[in-house]
Amino acid sequence: NAGVTQTPKFQVLKTGQSMTLQCAQDMNHEYMSWYRQDPGMGLRLIHYSVGAGITDQGEVPNGYNVSRSTTEDFPLRLLSAAPSQTSVYFCASSPQDRARPQHFGDGTRLSIL
C-alpha cells in the first residue's frame, strides 16, 4: 500500500517558470489537500478538494492552481514561479470522515532562483 505519493522529491526552478507538483493516493480517499511549510510559519493550506471535480481555496492560494479529475490524483500547478514560493510542499488525503486522520506524503522541496 503506497499511501500518498508525491513527485518530484526535489526541484529547482528559475523565476517565471511553471511546473506541476504531482500527488497521488491509492486509498480511495475523497478529501485531498496541499500545504506549504516554511520556517517559522508552520504548515499553511493552499487548496483542497472534497472529491473529483470539486476544489476550493485555502489560506494561501495565490499563484497556485489545482484540479481534481480523478479521485486518485490532485496536482498542484505553479503558474509563474516566484522566489516567495520556495518552500516544502506537502500533499495529504483522508476519507470524508472526521474520525479518520489525514495521511501525508513525504513532501516536495522546491527552490525558486
Add this chain to the structure above:
Amino acid sequence: KQEVTQIPAALSVPEGENLVLNCSFTDSAIYNLQWFRQDPGKGLTSLLLIQSSQREQTSGRLNASLDKSSGRSTLYIAASQPGDSATYLCAPAEHGGGSQGNLIFGKGTKLSVKP
C-alpha cells in the same frame, strides 16, 4: 480566524522523563484535533486524533487530551526515549473542507531526548 499556539517551541529532556506538550487554539468550533510527528526532512505521521466529543485518546506511551471549551489540548509522552526526538505538531480541524474539516497547524514543539 483560527490561531494555534504550541508551547514550548523547543524542549530538551533526558531519557526516561515524562513530558507534556501544550497546544491552544482560539476557535472551539472544531471537528477534531490531531497530533502529528515530523522527523527532519520527512512528512507528517499521525499520532492521535481526538474527536470533538471526546476528552482523550491513548496510544502506547502517548496520551492526548482535549478541552474544547477552553481551547486546549495536551500531548503526554511517558518514559521518553531518544527515538521520540522529533517535532510534534498540533492541528485542530475547523469547519469547512466538507465533513473532514481543514487542518490548522501550530508551529510545533521540537523535542530532543538525550540518552
